[in-house]
Amino acid sequence: MMGVVGKKVIEKWIAMLLFLLCFLPAISQNAQTKIEGTIVDEQNQPLPFVSVLIEDTQKGAAADENGYFFIENITPGNHLLKASSLGYQNETIAIDVAAGRTTKVSIVLRESSVDLQEVTVAGKSKVRQAKETAYAINSVNVKSLHNSNQDLNLVLNKTTGLMVREEGGLGSGFDFAINGLSGKQVKFFIDGIPLISTGTSLTFNNIPVNLIDRAEVYKGVVPVNLGSDALGGAVNIITKQSVKKFFDASYSVGSFNTHRLALNGHYFNEKNGLTFNARAFYNYSDNDYKVEVSVVNPETGTYGEPEKLPHFHDAYESKMVQFEGGFLQKSWADMFLLGIILSGNHNEIQHGVSMDRPYGEVFREDDVLSPFLKYKKDDLGVEGLDVKGYLSYTDGQFLVADTSSRRYNWRGEYVINNDENIGEASWQKSLFRFNDKTVIGNAGIRYQLNPQNHIDFNLTLSSVNRQGSDPLSRYETAFSQPNTLNKSVYGLSWSGKFFRNKLSTTLFVKLYDFNSEMSDVDWDGERTIYTSDYNNAGYGTAITWFFSKTGQLKASLENAYRLPEGYEMFGDGLNLLSNPNLQPEKSLNANLGFLWSYRTGVHFIETEGNLFYRNAKDFIRNQAEGATSTYVNQRDVLSSGVESEVRYTWRQNYFISLNGTYQNIINNTEYEGQRKSGVYRDRIPNIPYLFGNLSIGAWYQDVFSNADKFTWQFNSRFVEEYFLKWPSQGDPENKYTIPQQIAHNAEVTYSFGGGKYNLAFECRNLLDAKLYDHFRLQKPGRSFNLKIRYYIEK
Template identity: 40%
Template sequence: MNYFRALLSAVLCLSVVFVHAQKSGTATVSGTVRSTGGEAVSGITVSLKGASITTVTDENGKFLLKNIQAGTYTLQISSVGYTTLEHAITVKPGVPQDISFTLSRNRKEMQAVTITGKSKIQEIKESGFAVNAIETKKYANTTADLNQILNRTTGVRIREQGGLGSDFKFSINGLSGKQVKFFIDGIPMEVMGSAMSLNNIPVNLADRLEVYKGVVPVQLGADAMGGAVNVVTNQKATSYLDVSHSYGSFNTHRSALTGQFADKKTGIIVKASGFLNSSDNNYRMKGVDVITGGTKNGNFITDFNGAEYVVADAKRFHDNYFSILGQLEAGITNKKWADVLMIGLGYNEAHQDLQTGFDQKTVYGKVERNSYAKSATIRYKKDDLFVKGLSLSTFAARSKDTYRTIDTLFGKYDWGNIWYESGYTEMGKSVKTIGVIERHRTYAMANISYVINPQHSLNLNYTLDHLKNENFNEVFKDFDTLPGKINKNILGLAYQQNLLEGRLVNTFFTKYYSLGLNRAKYIDRILTSQDTTAGNWGYGIAARYKLTEGLGIKASYEHAYRLQDVEEVFGDGLNLQGNPDLKPESSDNFNLGAFYNFKIDKHSFYIEASGFYRDAKDFIFPVPDLRSNVLKNENQSSVRITGFESELRYNYDQLFSVTLNMTYQNAINTTKQGQTESYYVEGTYKNKIPNQPWLFGNADFTIGKSDVFKKGTRLQFNWFTQYINWFYLTWESKGNPNGKSDIPTQFVQNASLSYSLQNGRYNISAECRNLTDRLTYDNFRLQKPGRSFFVKFRYFLH
């Protein structure tokens, strides 16, 4: 670590000397590129002929060329789908120039834009980081949420515990849970409240999805050990409206709205977004235990004489789900002192009946979980702050989340909706419980970037995350007299080189993770408040080298940390006991890959393959506490994960496309012996981690035709297939191999058909999931819904 920090410091010092040596006798040329409609255009190539200096416009249509020697040049502005412009300029020493351009569409090239232009998606995928970028436009008319879209990408597995709104486990290259972080426009999703979740957000709310694997860039300000997902929404300063509603099996309703009003003259912008989800989730469970016989009063069994369990099919009866979210932002754009200044308010809530425990042998009939969240936010962004090339982006939020879990029935249920009295609640408690958690959060982020010249740039990011946590049982009013607090500070610095005319890109970075805890702890049998602080340094590098324009290799490494989460330290108020003595997790993450894209006439190909290695220490995960009969988080195991993944994409014009991907991952337990009396893993050393897929893949086929029946229409058909190889549910070395529990191989088919009119203004689609009605399982062998049908209506105006 010391060697790396010294090397980074030396590189930064040399770059400063290099920059100052270059600046004498030079000048800058900057400007803005807009379309004929006045909209800022991003991704436009701006080059200076004769000087080999090239850049692209940012999301606000702005560009900057620095350190140009005095002389006469031709400035060229070009992009596929637009008419190329050329403009003669004369550069004088120390005299900056700012020029605006308006590009018009090239109608002859417009049909080929999607396969020949270098989009933001392609730029991200060709960075040095192991990242996958997904454009959501092709899924906009489907009924999918973001989880279902992400589950199709390479290296990602999402395992849900049931239907709409159920808990899920998100995994990237074998690391999962809290080790993976989720963001919306670079802001942690958890800041917005519990209903803001990937399985709630409809696809219409996202412009693209970015999946970082193992190595996470500095600008996200994350303590992510396994990777991160960034949901990027529409950032264009234009007016639009997108409204949709879908209805389907199990009485499922999903509504979404996102809209924006932008006044170009005043710069005023008002943006609103929201969604509503509800479902009965009453799909059929196959081959479950049901009580038959005995004496019943309604669905209450009063006498067990003659009663017995039989295996039968039964509908889920206590799995209703409802969630709603609304967000409103208002502000101004394109001012001299601010490119963006927005103030926002948000509210969301969710209501969920819990049908099962962590496996389907435990059945609930009255347990409920509700959550409420409200937030206030402010964001500010300014490019060329004080000097050319210096940009500042800040965000701050204040939020409050409230969670209530209700478990007040002394009884047990079976899958036939029959219950009987017992000495414990449904979740195994000896007292009735309405577990309440209140969390007040203050979050702030500042990101500063400086483009020294086209070859060198710096990025500095600071994140503050302060949270106050209170747990109590509302039934007995045992309010938390010693609430806990978590204070996270993450500082990151990155230095990027763009060398050999853009063929070689290197990003060096370092991160500092600081955690402060204030929590209640028993010391000599006296409950006291105790403060502790700790800090760790992380570091890494991401590099990409292009052998040709379409062929490149990339590699990345990060020594990363993941700080303790609030639930791990303070518990969830019901089943999970907090552990204030946890240590951070850490991992050394390596990625090595290559990509190749080329075009033959109207045929476009993209091939990518990579290998990965993860050596993770001090895993935090819940284990049984034998003394209190609940779960407790501990630093238990070390895991080594190796694997590889590959993806092939083919497009023919705008008619036909197919995507194939495959992932193999080998997650091995490297813990030789358990560390506490509650958990013992001897005999599982070098075993595969149980309950985790190790081989899976996807195939996505799409065919579409424009101007079907009428001009301005499009008819599109999609077929999606997912394959998951069988895997053990428990440790492979434990028990008899012939009777060992496993998750069988799954092969699921989905199909959808959509039709658009008036160039996408009116859209209707129909979809069938699990077309062959296969019995499918997910986390801990929980059954998922069988065949289901959905229809969606969408209106899009821009």
């Protein structure tokens, strides 16, 4: 049997081989014959997505969003190169291509009689269009990562201002923060529909990336069309939208017995508009990675020296099937879809909020059924009147099981509790089953007053009803009587453009309505009914000024409210306790940012930055209490900081990106009752304040065969050390900290057959560092993943 040392040597050799593979394609391309250049307008500004064709060979390319293009493997000699784009006159130039050399050209296109404003908007990618709005937004192109092994959390964690803190491996709990505001303060959507309607099986750390087209991250200020009560921001996942027929299948296998399968298909009949979409995925992992722990002797209760031992009760399984059918491009609807989502989860729980006490038999599972309806129609009866809406009903069955009398240590050894009523995770055994019934409805209307002005109205209604039972409980269960929570969010906005569209402005108001009724049972079994009813109004604005064709300033402001979620008020029946007195939180959010890019020859640089300010009242945060936790209101929290990113691209093939975020999140509550707070102006504990990312990569075409593509990418993430508890309290020499983190990941992908066949190999935590996102909750060590993907479209 191979020893531990032998395995370590093999892992290091694999990691080294991964680096060497990154540079082999570059060597093979040194002597290629190619043409490269830029397409610009008469003001020398780059033109995106222009078609470029060598007329006598029919070889061609499309310029990227920065006007850059290249064509490889050209026959030496004289050729005619033609560039064409809607709204511009065609331009043909003569070129002389020398063998083994790169011919560089610059082509100027002149305007035709077509409205250039419409052409410019149509010619920009969805990612670029989103970035150029007045909101503080990161728009992430996920389409380019469809062959990757990365999950969505890993992709988004590389963007400025975002911090995704995971508790462990695949399927583990995670905390998603935008500029310091996290948890339920950040709302998640998929195609504009709240992710909560799909149950717990669909989360950002298990959604396959090849189901996604792009991700839009709104920071602090959220547009009314999402119909959300987000306090810290929102993430909207846009899935692949296409009228073409396609089928996409992928399977990956990796360390810790991890297996992931994803299927995605679309059918559209152009004659009658009939369409069908089907998506499915399956994820499984043992999550048996090793952690360094001290083992308690089950007989004596004493701890031994630290040793590396595997997770032995942390397996995770999730599956989801989504099917929808309907019509597209009909006179009565641009889109009408009826669908259903079926999903399920089984999650073994290895430990609570700390690793001191491992569990051996505690688990959670759920099954969710969610039918839904989507509708969209532009120019409904009146030109410029666009409507959209959705309605979903979710029936979720959840189980939290803590039924064992055993007390385990990290070797999997156990003793039997003297009291047979005591569980592993709580003071009494539990087989808690509860049912959540959730109804979410949304209606959005946009009316285009004229080409420069439009108004939007949005209404979102949601209702949650939870009821449960626990046959093992010695006392009456809190959810034996229904707990209800109802929310309504109304939004109205006006948007206008001025000074030949150089200035864009949006003004908006939001109205929030909240009511709940929940019961709680105290230690004596006495039941108390709690009711809450709140009405609040918020407002905001977003402004952007284009000082050049590639330069932009933007500012946004919102007085926002966030209503408590059922999960925060009701708890989960195990480690998360209920808090019926939880109050809505509010925040004054502000952003001031810029976006600028510059191209010269084969060099392209883009930079963006943002100053942010968040003044939150009744800030809701998770507070640990031994092995359990509860959500509480922290009266006044002030968050401010700066984030920036610089990205450089050379010849379109090579890129390097560097970003960083500094956030200062402090307790701004001066008095607790009549007493001055001892932690006034202290930095909020257990939240990172300084972090950043470095990404380097390249891609090559026609490496080993015609129409193939090879890419490599290396990513590093840095997180500075931060305190677990209040900085001003305790002995400075003996304070608990989450140590400084530096993590490296690398990946290579290869695509051939015109993109039909795809392979990816990834190494996470390349140097096998000991990583933490939470105090003493170790993340997996070095791991390897291999992904195979098949894609075809007509």
